[in-house]
Every structure is written in structure tokens, then in C-alpha cells.
Amino acid sequence: NEIYFEALFGVAPRFPMTFAGLAERARAALAPDVWSYVAGGAGDEHTQRANVAAFERWGLVPRMLVGAKERDLRVDLFGLELASPLFLAPVGVLGLCAPDGHGDLATARAAARTGVPMVASTLSVDPMERVAAEMGGTPGFFQLYTPTDRALAESLVHRAEAAGFKGIVVTLDTWVTGWRPRDLGSGSFPQLRGHCLANYTSDPVFRARLKDPDGDPRGAVMDWVSVFGNPLTWDDLPWLRSLTELPLILKGLCHPEDVRRAKDAGVDGIYCSNHGGRQANGGLPALESLAGAVAAADGLPVLFDSGVRSGADAVKALALGATAVGVGRPYVYGLALGGEEGVVHVLRSLLAEADLLMAVDGYRSLESLREPGALLRC
Ligand code: FNR
DSSP states (O other): OHHHHHHHTTOOOSSOSSHHHHHHHHHHHSOHHHHHHHHOOSTTSHHHHHHHHGGGGEEEOOOOSOOOOSOBOOEEETTEEESSSEEEOOOTTHHHHSTTSOHHHHHHHHHHHHOOOEEEOSSOSSOHHHHHHTSTTSOEEEEEOOOSSHHHHHHHHHHHHHHTOSOEEEEOSOSSOOOOHHHHHHTOOGGGGTTTOHHHHTOHHHHHHOSOTTSOGGGGHHHHHHHHOOOOOGGGHHHHHHTOSSOEEEETOOSHHHHHHHHHTTOSEEEEOOGGGTSOSSOOOHHHHHHHHHHHHTTSOEEEOSSOOSHHHHHHHHHTTOSEEEEOHHHHHHHHHHHHHHHHHHHHHHHHHHHHHHHHHTOOBHHHHTSTTSEEEO
């Protein structure tokens, strides 16, 4: 309504209302290699496209005469009362995407304003302590790329605890970089420009390893490369678990057997995702793994991302059992267009669409979406 009323008074919407529109404008706003890095995926990007297309194979069945005047989209996640079931997925080049070069801070401020939690990436332009400080009362999570150096991993986790993050998300599918033809073709990997390393360059354990701790932080790039790729195995899980009493969530679990093993190993949450098709091509769309992951999680919270482009997509993922739904590229494009305001715009639009859809289709609550017959395969 706000948008229609403003239009009545001649105020044109500042940001595009569709994902395609956001992408088009973001492409023009970003440096070409940053655009390629954000928009691109692995291989010929079949999985990336399939992630999005998968949502079209599911449809909500409208219920009438429900009078769903009020909808309840609140969710309890690890004991945190969240106003909505959306969250900002971790993205490692946010700094490069924002007009002022501090995209992690802008995104954190958008989280503060909307109540939508941010999962802050290890690879941020500003250190996690500064990012956390911008989140206001909205809970945040820290995403860990687990270094091979265990002391450094422990230091990052303990800093996240001290900074007030409410959970640790360990990403499992990125111990090597995916085969991304767009980045390979441009010969540019924006992270290697030396941005996004603040969590390392501000870390006492990392600094102690540097040959020249007071030199240009970009000099640390090679050290970063050497600590980044840790091919974790199930044998590492007890150690990971021992690092923190905060909720521990594993990102990248799609196979039900992996979900069961993770649950047995004492993790608190499952994060079903294929990294937006950036890491491996040829995989199943993440949405198709969701119901199996939810069943195997057997009551453990299941976060989901990969391919969510609209409020309707978020509703479908919730109906398939996701506890909370992550947004990736859409908010990065909003960030590119308008910093904090752009991210707020994307989140508010997704939430408004989801809420309106539930109103029109007669679903008052997230539980009602999960009742048999609410969501069917088209
Ligand atoms: C990511 N993603 C990601 N994930 C993670 O755990 N740590 C990270 O640092 C990053 N970095 C990153 C950079 C960029 C540019 C993108 C687009 C994505 C993956 C992200 O958390 C999420 O899984 C996907 O973005 C979800 O897919 P969609 O919504 O972008 O299709």
C-alpha cells in the first residue's frame, strides 16, 4: 500500500520490485568482475538456474473463508523469538558490493531495522565485532570458514561469542573454490584483491603468523589462502562441537544420511543449501533436498537457502518444512543499488509478498502451511 500511495503523489519507487529488475540495475552498478563474482555460479550454471526453477514445481493450494486477517510469521529459532522466518545468508564480498565499500555494516544495519537476522560471513571487509555492533537488537550468527589452523578457528569462534553472535554456522562445501567460468574467464577473483580479510587481519592468532603484521593487509592474502581450505571430516565434528556452547549449525547438508549423522554428533541446526549453485554444478536443486533433510532432522531446526527470489518462494520453502529461509543474491543486489536502504527494500518486499500471499491463500501461520494438502507438486 505504501508504494501505491506514494505513486499517487508522484513518488516513483526508488528500487525495482522484481528480482530481474534488481539484477539488471545491480549489473550496471557493480564493477564487472564483482558482478560476475556475485551473479555467477559453477560450471554452466545449470544448478544455479535449477535452484530457481525448482520453486515453480510446487504450488500452494488456496483456502477460502478463513478470514486470515492476521498472519503470524514469527518463529522460534534456538530460543530466539524472531519477527519473521527470513534471514540474510552469509555473503563474503558484501564490502565490494556496497556503494561506500562497507557492505557488511550496511547489511547489519538493515538487519537491525527489519529484525531479519544476518549470518555474517568470515570473509568480511569490517571485523565481526564492528558488524555485530551494527545489528542493534536483532540477533546475528557468525559463519565460519574453518581454517586448517585450529588455534585460529578457536580464536574466531571465541571472538564471535564475545561479540554477541547467537550461533555459529560452519560452512562445509567451500574448502575448495568451485569451478566458476565467469571468474576464471575474467581472471579475477575479487576476494583475492585483499578485501574481505578483516576477520583474519584483526585476529591475534592470525597476526602472530604473519611475517609482517604491520604491513599492507593484502600481503596476508597468501597466508589466507593457505589457512582457508580445510577439508573437514566427521572426525572433526567433536572438536567443532567442543568449540562453543552457542548453537552450532552445519551449512551445506542436503543428504538425509548426513543430516542424521550431524544430529547424532550433537549439532543444533541443519542448514540445507547448495551455496546457490556456486560451488558444484550438476547437483539437485536445493529445494528438492529440503523435505528429506527436514524428515531426517527429526525436529532439529532446518535453515534453507538457494534460489529464493520472491516472497512466494520463501512461503513454499517454509511449507516444505524449513524453519527459516535464507536470502542470498537478492539482497546483495539491493545492497549494490542502495546500501542499507536497498537491503531493507528487498527484505520488506519479500516479507510483504509472503504475508500477502498467506492472507490471500488463507494461511494464518507457518504451522498451517505445513498441514497436508497445503503445498502440492505441480
Ligand atoms: C555466497 N555464499 C556464501 N556462503 C557462505 O557460507 N559464506 C560465504 O562467505 C559466502 N559468500 C557468498 C558470496 C556470494 C557473492 C554469494 C552469491 C553467495 C552462499 C550464500 O550463503 C547462499 O548459500 C547463497 O547465496 C544462496 O543462494 P541464492 O539465494 O544466492 O541463489
